[in-house]
Amino acid sequence: MAELRRDPLLDRWIITGTAQGESLEALITIYKKVSSQECPFCVGKETETLPEIFALRQTGSRVNTPDWQVRVIPTRTQTLTLQGDLQKRGEGGIYDLENAIGSHEIVIVSPKHLTHFSQLSPEEIAEVLKVYRWRLQELAKNNLCRYALIFHNQGDGPVAVEHAHSQIVTLPFVPKTIREEINGAKRYYNFKMRCIFCDILEQEIETNKRVVLENEDCLAFTPFASRFPFEVWILPKKHGCCFVESEEETFFNLGVVLKNVLGRIEKVLANPPLNFILHTAPLRYQELDEGEIISDVYHWHLEILPHALPAGGFEWGGDFYLNPPLPEVTAKILRES
Amino acid sequence: MAELRRDPLLDRWIITGTAQGESLEALITIYKKVSSQECPFCVGKETETLPEIFALRQTGSRVNTPDWQVRVIPTRTQTLTLQGDLQKRGEGGIYDLENAIGSHEIVIVSPKHLTHFSQLSPEEIAEVLKVYRWRLQELAKNNLCRYALIFHNQGDGPVAVEHAHSQIVTLPFVPKTIREEINGAKRYYNFKMRCIFCDILEQEIETNKRVVLENEDCLAFTPFASRFPFEVWILPKKHGCCFVESEEETFFNLGVVLKNVLGRIEKVLANPPLNFILHTAPLRYQELDEGEIISDVYHWHLEILPHALPAGGFEWGGDFYLNPPLPEVTAKILRES
Numbered sequence: 283m284a285e286l287r288r289d290p291l292l293d294r295w296i297i298t299g300t301a302q303g304e305s306l307e308a309l310i311t312i313y314k315k316v317s318s319q320e321c322p323f324c325v326g327k328e329t330e331t332l333p334e335i336f337a338l339r340q341t342g343s344r345v346n347t348p349d350w351q352v353r354v355i356p357t358r359t360q361t362l363t364l365q366g367d368l369q370k371r372g373e374g375g376i377y378d379l380e381n382a383i384g385s386h387e388i389v390i391v392s393p394k395h396l397t398h399f400s401q402l403s404p405e406e407i408a409e410v411l412k413v414y415r416w417r418l419q420e421l422a423k424n425n426l427c428r429y430a431l432i433f434h435n436q437g438d439g440p441v442a443v444e445h446a447h448s449q450i451v452t453l454p455f456v457p458k459t460i461r462e463e464i465n466g467a468k469r470y471y472n473f474k475m476r477c478i479f480c481d482i483l484e485q486e487i488e489t490n491k492r493v494v495l496e497n498e499d500c501l502a503f504t505p506f507a508s509r510f511p512f513e514v515w516i517l518p519k520k521h522g523c524c525f526v527e528s529e530e531e532t533f534f535n536l537g538v539v540l541k542n543v544l545g546r547i548e549k550v551l552a553n554p555p556l557n558f559i560l561h562t563a564p565l566r567y568q569e570l571d572e573g574e575i576i577s578d579v580y581h582w583h584l585e586i587l588p589h590a591l592p593a594g595g596f597e598w599g600g601d602f603y604l605n606p607p608l609p610e611v612t613a614k615i616l617r618e619s
Numbered sequence: 620m621a622e623l624r625r626d627p628l629l630d631r632w633i634i635t636g637t638a639q640g641e642s643l644e645a646l647i648t649i650y651k652k653v654s655s656q657e658c659p660f661c662v663g664k665e666t667e668t669l670p671e672i673f674a675l676r677q678t679g680s681r682v683n684t685p686d687w688q689v690r691v692i693p694t695r696t697q698t699l700t701l702q703g704d705l706q707k708r709g710e711g712g713i714y715d716l717e718n719a720i721g722s723h724e725i726v727i728v729s730p731k732h733l734t735h736f737s738q739l740s741p742e743e744i745a746e747v748l749k750v751y752r753w754r755l756q757e758l759a760k761n762n763l764c765r766y767a768l769i770f771h772n773q774g775d776g777p778v779a780v781e782h783a784h785s786q787i788v789t790l791p792f793v794p795k796t797i798r799e800e801i802n803g804a805k806r807y808y809n810f811k812m813r814c815i816f817c818d819i820l821e822q823e824i825e826t827n828k829r830v831v832l833e834n835e836d837c838l839a840f841t842p843f844a845s846r847f848p849f850e851v852w853i854l855p856k857k858h859g860c861c862f863v864e865s866e867e868e869t870f871f872n873l874g875v876v877l878k879n880v881l882g883r884i885e886k887v888l889a890n891p892p893l894n895f896i897l898h899t900a901p902l903r904y905q906e907l908d909e910g911e912i913i914s915d916v917y918h919w920h921l922e923i924l925p926h927a928l929p930a931g932g933f934e935w936g937g938d939f940y941l942n943p944p945l946p947e948v949t950a951k952i953l954r955e956s
């Protein structure tokens with residue numbers, strides 16, 4: 283069984299042992315790209331994947347058949363599982379480990395063999411966002427799951443299949459980045475009694491130096507301390523810590539901005555590898571001791587991270603980033619592209 | 620001038636604005652690899668780089684001429700500078716920034732056009748380690764510099780020149796990863812009254828499940844919560860928080876282990892991109908309030924991070940890592956390769 287291991291120094295969790303028993307060769311070949319002819323995510327290949335967990339389907343169509351628009355399946359490697367329990371244990375007094383409890387799902391965003399999320403229409407993106415939300419609502423019902431990380435990898439990254447797909451990973455803990463964001467937002471709130479994200483929104487709109495795109499419901503901008511060239515965050519204008527609680531009517535406008543910004547980044551950087559990541563409150567945050575505080579201080583958002591330059595010693599050695607162009611410059615380039 | 624910007628949420632620093640005024644095209648082309656024919660780091664091309672800061676030379680040979688073994692030069696992009704002062708300031712109340720005070724040096728590890736650090740002999744590696752140390756001693760004299768990050772990028776990473784070279788980056792703050800390591804080590808020490816790294820050393824030697832190589836002075840092993848497949852740490856056996864204070868006699872044995880481990884990783888993963896990073900105490904740590912504590916709790920070491928799988932949403936979204944093979948498995952493969 284796969285293991286969740288805690289770094290004893292940094293309180294950072296690692297999932298490992300998913301390639302247990304497989305040869306090194308097999309490990310490496312599973313990461314090879316699958317060409318479109320043999321793509322198991324295309325419509326008509328429903329029996330080549332594990333049975334679907336959920337699909338947005340035409341009324342009356344049967345599960346695991348064609349006629350779907352968005353389809354959710356488990357990963358074949360079964361990285362995490364909801365079978366069994368955590369069995370928290372130690373190794374030699376220093377090391378903590380747990381069974382890899384959780385789930386790992388693939389959201390196939392289109393029945394067509396699209397390779398870029400930006401090829402979806404804003405209406406289609408709104409449907410994908412609804413699927414994200416339905417899955418978050420469903421996964422929150424399992425008490426072992428404390429967080430659901432939703433992200434989309436595109437391009438040269440760790441993509442086994444090029445057919446555009448997002449991933450939903452539920453975990454029995456809140457990931458380090460999200461805990462740090464909540465703690466950072468609390469510190470700001472204690473000082474100013476305001477949500478830091480709402481203040482950032484206001485200031486970015488006012489100074490208009492780093493805005494890429496804005497509409498009624500959301501703002502896309504290059505963050506002040508961008509880690510990567512052409513990094514863009516999309517913030518909903520209305521305060522809310524939890525993506526699940528956001529209004530469905532805003533999804534179309536979010537889709538417009540997401541499609542547009544991704545398209546600009548792909549144009550300027552000639553289709554770089556990129557990820558976008560949903561940052562939202564922990565599952566069932568309302569039941570946590572700090573639930574009310576999270577609701578006040580945290581603000582869900584999307585982060586788009588292009589990787590035109592690979593990470594090196596700066597990033598892995600210091601959690602310190604060298605980002606050559608100023609975000610004001612990249613915002614201007616994106617606005618004008 | 621380049622800027623150091625603080626992420627208002629995560630207390631993470633970014634250096635940006637180093638490509639200010641340059642076109643996007645220029646930004647991207649500076650990362651193109653330079654072929655060996657035009658390599659400015661090879662012996663005989665001393666006038667094609669900025670004047671050397673330091674070189675290990677044959678007695679009597681003049682600066683910026685051939686006859687050197689290891690040569691230290693400033694980077695051409697002048698990412699950080701020791702000219703001027705920090706000028707800490709804000710933008711709109713939310714954002715903090717400073718001038719990019721510090722230095723960025725290149726350590727050319729051989730006059731020959733080697734592309735792999737493992738091509739050096741253990742004796743040559745010992746000389747490189749001495750140069751690291753001399754530079755750390757020298758850079759510690761500047762009160763604006765609080766930390767010196769030493770790392771070596773190899774392969775597909777952000778390498779402008781393939782000729783093997785390390786980098787020394789001095790910063791006006793301690794990077795997030797090092798601060799977290801010191802804090803984590805303090806927590807352990809408060810609880811057990813022992814250095815966590817010394818305990819890890821002892822346990823790794825005793826269980827012998829993750830050991831790759833051991834000699835009189837150091838231990839190479841795959842850490843329990845490895846982030847990357849075939850990640851290896853090299854720990855000196857003798858406790859010490861600061862690389863500068865380690866005994867020169869141990870450098871040969873460290874060179875033996877470093878060369879050997881890098882060679883095994885390169886063999887198993889067919890020359891993956893990798894970094895190795897020196898983790899050591901802040902400059903002039905003795906003068907800090909917590910200087911004595913750092914000396915007790917921290918333990919300098921080298922981390923070797925191969926990047927056979929690129930980072931994706933897991934890593935960038937959660938500071939959470941999916942590392943398919945167990946470290947016990949990769950240690951065995953490296954031992955037997």
